[in-house]
Amino acid sequence: MEIVTDEDVDPVEAVEGVHLTQEAAGDRISVQGYYFEPGSEVPEHSHEHEQAGVITAGTLTFVIEGERRLAHEGDSYVIPGGETHAAINEQDVPVEGYDLFSPPRLDPDWQE
Numbered sequence: 001m002e003i004v005t006d007e008d009v010d011p012v013e014a015v016e017g018v019h020l021t022q023e024a025a026g027d028r029i030s031v032q033g034y035y036f037e038p039g040s041e042v043p044e045h046s047h048e049h050e051q052a053g054v055i056t057a058g059t060l061t062f063v064i065e066g067e068r069r070l071a072h073e074g075d076s077y078v079i080p081g082g083e084t085h086a087a088i089n090e091q092d093v094p095v096e097g098y099d100l101f102s103p104p105r106l107d108p109d110w111q112e
Contacts, residue, residue: 001023002024002026004023004024004031004056006089007021009021009022009023009032011031011035014069015041015042015043016040016041017036017037017038017039017040017041017089018033018034018035018036018037018040018041018042019035019036019037020032020033020034020035021033021034022106023098025101025104025106026108027104028104029100029101029102029103029104030100030101030104030105030106031098031099031100031101032041032098032099032100032101032105033096033097033098033099034060034091034094034096034097034098034099035043035094035095035096036060036087036094036096037089037094038089038090038091038092038093038094039090040088040089041086041087041088041089042087042088043068043086043105044063044084044085044086046082046083046084047073047081047082047084047105048081048082048103049080049081049101049102049103049104049105050078050079050080050081050102051079051097051099051100051101052076052077052078052079052080052099052100052102053076053077053097053099053100054074054075054076054077054094054097054098055071055072055073055075055095055097055098056073056096056098057073057093057094057096057097058072058073058089058091058093058094058095058096059071059072059073059089059090059091059095060067060086060087060088060095060097061087061089061090062077062079062085062086062087063086063087063088064079064083064084065084065087067084068074068103078084086093086107104111
């Protein structure tokens with residue numbers, strides 16, 4: 001068993017105002033933490049990984065294949081692999097949460 005603590009990971013500002021952390025990872029799944037400052041966004045993109053997550057604070061606007069959807073604190077979501085999506089914090093407060101990726105997303109491009 002592996003335990004990853006907050007002291008084990010350093011946030012990376014992947015895009016302006018969006019801070020991501022690479023958390024625990026196994027053979028078939030990985031965990032990523034996120035923190036969106038008010039007004040920040042991850043632009044439209046896609047990847048092979050199925051992405052499931054949970055919002056732990058705030059409200060995040062997802063744009064999935066052009067459709068806007070709101071996810072609030074306590075909500076969970078799944079984005080199929082290959083589906084085009086974006087995420088925007090349109091609120092005046094930060095948004096926090098966790099994403100799980102399968103297969104594991106061990107070398108995300110935002111770490112570069």
